[in-house]
Amino acid sequence: MRRHGMRKLPILPTMFVAAAAAVMVVLGVWQMQRLHQKEAMLARYQAAQASATEVSWPGRGAGAEMALYHRSRVDCRTVAGMTTVSGRNVAGEAGLAHVADCRLADGSAVPVSLGWSRNPASPAWSGGAVTGWIAPGPKLVADPAQAGLEGNARPDPRDMPNNHLAYAVQWFFFAGVALVIYGLALRGRWREKR
Structure with a gap:
């Protein structure tokens, strides 16, 4: 058994x-x-975007993440180059965002998304003072748009997965x-x- x-x-x-x-x-x-x-983090970004407080351009250091979605300004002394990337305008239409490779007085580089168009040709723009929103990268999304371009869509923290x-x-x-x-x-x- x-x-x-x-x-x-x-x-x-x-x-x-x-x-x-x-x-x-x-x-x-x-x-x-x-x-x-x-x-x-997303709640902090949304609060930053709702704030009228303008912050100094953070550069690429540790403070860049804390500055995202705030308003800022830069003085683009020279334009080292111009590129186009896919983007949307304030109405949500697809097209091209024109990004200037700006050099500041201290020699540091800042990508500035000048504005939007359907035309792939880069606009003539030689620099100057630009205000806008700090977007991931970091880059400055001009608001108001520069160089006769239409406004880019405002960076939105809700777009982050x-x-x-x-x-x-x-x-x-x-x-x-x-x-x-x-x-x-x-x-x-x-x-x-x-």
Whole structure:
């Protein structure tokens, strides 16, 4: 007569699956923390955009992130070059944003999105004082537009992706699936040994 005792779990596979599921749960928790950080950052950006306070141009240092979506101004002493990139105007129409590679008095470079048009030819613009919004990059989006161009769409923090919740759900789902699959594999193995 065969004795049915407690079923034994295979040690190494069980440890491996448990460790993998634990890592996935930790990654899901980390994504939830990132979600809260991102929400706080976006709220700070929206408050900055609603503020009338003008800040100094931050450059590319540590202060650049804190200055995003504030108004600022630069004095473009010389224009080192001009490029066009896809962009939208204030009405949301697709076209081209004309970006000047400005040099300030200290020699630092600032990309300034002068304005929007459908014409790919760069406008004639030799520099000067420009006010506008600090957009990611950082770059200055001129407001008002310069060089006879139409206004660019105002940079909007809501355009930044915030998909950390979806990533968290994926990691938790992967952990659950790994455990369910392992449980089904064990059940099949135990049935075969009967």
